[in-house]
Amino acid sequence: MIPLNVSQLTREQFVRNIITAWHSATPEQRRRGRAWYRGAHELAAKMTDGNPRAGAGVLAALSANKSWSENVRLARQACEVGLTSGHFSDALKKAAQIIEGADPADVLPMERKTGHFFRLIANPADPDAVVIDRHAHDVAVGVTYGQRDRGLSSAGRYALLADCYHEAARRLGERPSTVQAVTWVAHTEGIAGTGTRGSLKAT
Template identity: 70%
Template sequence: MVPVNGCEATREQYVRNIIATWRSATPEQLQRGRTWYQTAHDLASAITDGDARAGAGVLAALSANKSWPETTALARRSWETGVLSGHFQDALTKVAQIMAGADPTDVLPMRRKTGMFFLCIADPLDTDAVVIDRHAHDVAVGETYGQRDRGLSTASRYALLADCYREAALRLGELPNTVQAVTWVVHTERIAGTSTRGSRR
């Protein structure tokens, strides 16, 4: 597991792993990664007839343990019909609150993956937000963990990895969410066929 209080050499290795994965991207992977959050933003706006912020909140709330196609289908159905089903009650409660007008930042855990996912979709040009999911973790540590615990529910561990992505982005001259998205595309395609959960976030 990633050491929370690791030495600078360990942190530096995580940054280098992220950069190495970025540099291994094909032009097509770079293009898809670079546009991932803008495409998601446009989808969030389309689902909600122009309210991209609410749409981003609904998508983020429904994203846990779901593939992206599953998430988008649930979000569309929820917004269009008002029928909330197909997920854990906690996620559905958050969706109901957002659909009723609550600001997503008052509903979602903002310093964890779900909150960061909302921020990246709501504003693809956000200069700080970065999503750390299991794939982002594995890119940073340079190892595919499979079903082993990554400790991402620990705030300090999440913050450490997020900072590594921010540092990698600074060196690459990119946004943190762009670096995460591109390396996510590279990594998930690299391990395709070896994971029973596919590309779920």
């Protein structure tokens, strides 16, 4: 995994890697990346009868280590009939608390990927949130890690990569979340079928 105390030169390389990935995206990938969080927001609202904040919380709570399609399936089931299996007990507990009325911001780890994922689904126009999942990590460092540990549970490592996306976004004149979503689409589609990815991932 990348060290926490990377040099300014290495940090600059991470920013350039993100910008290169942005420019490598096709117009269609860019269109879908730009629309990703808006589409997720609409889905969250439908699942909860017009309460996208709650829907976003349930989706985020159940997102870890799941493909987006599986994430959505579990969240729908949780909202419709409840969910007692299919995920880690902690994730199931958080989803249940949100469905029962708890504010997601009081339940989810807001400083980490899950919290940022919730923020962007709840409000796709959030100017600061950026989701650093395994694919966002690999885009920034320029290496596909596969199943290796990326150390993203470290707040310092998450913040380092988030800062790189913020800087890349500043140079591109885009929101950090837009840069992350577009490069995520391009990257995941680029490694499809290579054995490093499987189905499209949200985490």
